[in-house]
Amino acid sequence: MVSRVLRPNRAVDARTSGVLILGWCAAALAVWALSPVSTLPAPREVVGALTDLWWQGGLGPELYTTLKLIAAALACSVVLSLALAWGSVIPAVKPITAGVSKLRFLGLTGLLFPFTLATGGGFALKVALLTFGMTTFLVTSLARIVAEIPRSQIDYVRSLGASEPRVIWETVVRGTLDRTIDAVRQNVAMGWSMITMVEGIARSDGGVGALLLNQNKHFRLAEVYAVLVVILLVGLVIDYGMGALASLVCPHARFESSDKSERSSS
Amino acid sequence: MIPGASVGEVVLRVSDVSLRRGGTRVLERVSFAVVDRIREGAVTGQVVSLLGPSGIGKTSLLRVLAGLEQPERGEVIGAAGAKLDARTVGLVFQHYPLLAHRTIEDNLVVAGRIGGLDEPRAKRRARELMERVGIDERARYYPAQLSGGQRQRAAVAQQLVLPRRVLLLDEPFSGLDPAALSDVTALVTEVANEHELNTVVIVTHDVRAALRVSDTIVLLGRSANDSGMGASVRATFDLVDLGLAWEHGAKAPHAVAELEHEIELRFREPSARRPLL
Numbered sequence: 001m002v003s004r005v006l007r008p009n010r011a012v013d014a015r016t017s018g019v020l021i022l023g024w025c026a027a028a029l030a031v032w033a034l035s036p037v038s039t040l041p042a043p044r045e046v047v048g049a050l051t052d053l054w055w056q057g058g059l060g061p062e063l064y065t066t067l068k069l070i071a072a073a074l075a076c077s078v079v080l081s082l083a084l085a086w087g088s089v090i091p092a093v094k095p096i097t098a099g100v101s102k103l104r105f106l107g108l109t110g111l112l113f114p115f116t117l118a119t120g121g122g123f124a125l126k127v128a129l130l131t132f133g134m135t136t137f138l139v140t141s142l143a144r145i146v147a148e149i150p151r152s153q154i155d156y157v158r159s160l161g162a163s164e165p166r167v168i169w170e171t172v173v174r175g176t177l178d179r180t181i182d183a184v185r186q187n188v189a190m191g192w193s194m195i196t197m198v199e200g201i202a203r204s205d206g207g208v209g210a211l212l213l214n215q216n217k218h219f220r221l222a223e224v225y226a227v228l229v230v231i232l233l234v235g236l237v238i239d240y241g242m243g244a245l246a247s248l249v250c251p252h253a254r255f256e257s258s259d260k261s262e263r264s265s266s
Numbered sequence: 267m268i269p270g271a272s273v274g275e276v277v278l279r280v281s282d283v284s285l286r287r288g289g290t291r292v293l294e295r296v297s298f299a300v301v302d303r304i305r306e307g308a309v310t311g312q313v314v315s316l317l318g319p320s321g322i323g324k325t326s327l328l329r330v331l332a333g334l335e336q337p338e339r340g341e342v343i344g345a346a347g348a349k350l351d352a353r354t355v356g357l358v359f360q361h362y363p364l365l366a367h368r369t370i371e372d373n374l375v376v377a378g379r380i381g382g383l384d385e386p387r388a389k390r391r392a393r394e395l396m397e398r399v400g401i402d403e404r405a406r407y408y409p410a411q412l413s414g415g416q417r418q419r420a421a422v423a424q425q426l427v428l429p430r431r432v433l434l435l436d437e438p439f440s441g442l443d444p445a446a447l448s449d450v451t452a453l454v455t456e457v458a459n460e461h462e463l464n465t466v467v468i469v470t471h472d473v474r475a476a477l478r479v480s481d482t483i484v485l486l487g488r489s490a491n492d493s494g495m496g497a498s499v500r501a502t503f504d505l506v507d508l509g510l511a512w513e514h515g516a517k518a519p520h521a522v523a524e525l526e527h528e529i530e531l532r533f534r535e536p537s538a539r540r541p542l543l
Contacts, residue, residue: 093444152359159357160424162380170376174367252367255410 024188036039041222049222057223059211063230066195066207069123070238073130073191080135085142086172097143104136108194112201123205130198134191141183145176179252185242236251268514271506274302276343276519277312278350278432278465282485283340284496285326287328291496292323293330295340298499299463300485302345310512311458314464319484323497324469325360327486328434332357332466333418345431345463353381356425360437364409370420371396371405381428388427399453406468415446422453426512433457439475445488451479473529477522481511485532500532 004010005020033043041049053059087093108129115132117127122160149171157167161168199209208227215223247255278300285293296412305311314332316324329335329341333352344350364373371392378388396402399419401412409417425433438450458466470476476483487500505511515522 153363155329156357156359157361157365158334159332159359160377160380161353161428166380170365175365177367250367252410254406255408256366 027139039221040223045222046225049220050226050229053211053223053226058206059227059230061129062206062208062211063186063234065205066199066209067234069126069130069199069207070188070191072123072127073134074184076127076131077134077138077187077191080131081138082180083140084139086168088143088146089172097139100136101140101143103132104140106227108133108134108197118242122202125206126202126207127199129201130191130194133194133198134187138183138187141186142180144214145179145183146172149155149176178246178253178256180239181242181246181249185239185246188238189235192231195217195231268305268506268509268511270306272304273506273509274304274462277302277315277345277463278342278467280331281325281341281343282324283330283342284335285323285330285335286338287326290439291494292326293337294496296327296398296486296498297305297340298502300467300482302462303481304462304512305392306511309459309462311461311463312482313454313458313480314365314465314484315468315470316478316486317470317473317476317529317533320432320471320498322472322486322488324486325436327332327497328357328436328467328469331355331432332434336425349524350432354429354431356428356430356433358418358421358425358433358435358438360440361423362414362420364417364424369406369408369414371403373420374424377427379426383427390424391427392423395426396420399423414441418442418446418450419453421458426457431461431463431465433464433466435466437470438468439470439472447486451475454479471533473526473533477505477510477515477526477529481505483529485529487532503529 005012005016029043031038044208050059078149084093084097088097111129114130116125119128141151147224153171153175154167157170162170196205196209196212199207200213203210212224212227212231214229276299280296280298281294283293284291291508300312300314303312316327318324323501326335330337331350331506332355333350334357342350344354365376368376373387374392374395375385375388378391380384383391393402393405396405399422401416401419404412404416404420409420412420422433422435435454438454439447441448454468455483458464467481468476482505483503485501485503486497488495490495505515508521508525510518510522510525
């Protein structure tokens, strides 16, 4: 078994894979527990802080606030990005899509003032900032997916006698849905990692980002790590949920990926 | 001429078709006609192979025939003497694309729905065709789950959901093992012989497979003296006239091998202008 998991480019079964994951997690926990760095709180302290934050520190409501924020920003971001990416099949819209994509090089800091004026601050400001941050990247990914549709696929659907809207539906919308969900999934992870920064801008509304920054300000390291663990775990749950959604909506995708890997190995 | 065979009206005429893409001439005054093959006591459609070296413009010609590309000049005329209606033309692309997000049955049903059939009729037709081409047991499978041969049969079936008088096949023999090749030639013959006016046009560079299945071979080429010119018809071989069409080719293997050799020579000598026959 040892030689099997150490040899490069070898496939391992699910059981071996599970053993490997558990092994690495145990190793990471051991390193953490035995770490000589005194500023790093021990796992037991973090668990204690997590329990306190949950029952007395209002972690539950803060998490709800954050989830509400990410859901609103994700909805806005997906709608805007899909409209721009799918619209890029129309030559007149293409420059707008390319322009929005290029805005990803702008930082959020300089945009704080105009966005505050436009939204009036608070929750709307945070949604606007997060939406902006996510949309510029999501548009880039989605526009590339649309641009990579082979010309032959479009001609093929036309050869069935399909109208142009039907061609777009079959090739652009339905034909790329699995890759679209995957791009959104990556973008949610990116948005989730921006949460602390965005919630730090308007702390009065709360959220786990604001909670984290407040704990950090008072140098409560056990609480800081407890919030970080929650951010990580919720992020993983969201990621798993999006993966499950992709499998449910696009069951063909798993056959395609195995088909591609078989073709590339043959 | 094969005994009992004769010719009827022209069912497909490609007349003076020229195509330019960007600054490049792709096709140059391509002209050929497909005539209705008549055999005593048998319904016989037409199978025409467009042969030529890779990159000569065969697929471009197929796209013009399918109405996917408009020629710079020239026209494609159908059986009734009118311009060929693209809706009566089916096109099976190389590598047999299908809608990857739909099951095989759905692929066929969608083709029917797009063509104006109602749901129950489209489903009936889909089941009928899947059974006919031998993929009915794969109805609930996705295209990525099928082998190359099965995918090809599904792609042909999809194009047959609606009544097609002309079926175009782009490189249908490439990458097939002998058994799958045999299946494809049988399927092509079956589709062609379903109706007297059915025409199957095959684009290929596989001379042997083309000779096995066709009644007419159109050889496309580009003359070395005409630099910058597009491809045009270099020769046409009427296998019925030569007594080598249908099952007669199998009875005269030497004559078929000689013709195959001659055609392959023409592949290597693009500048040859003399007609072979």
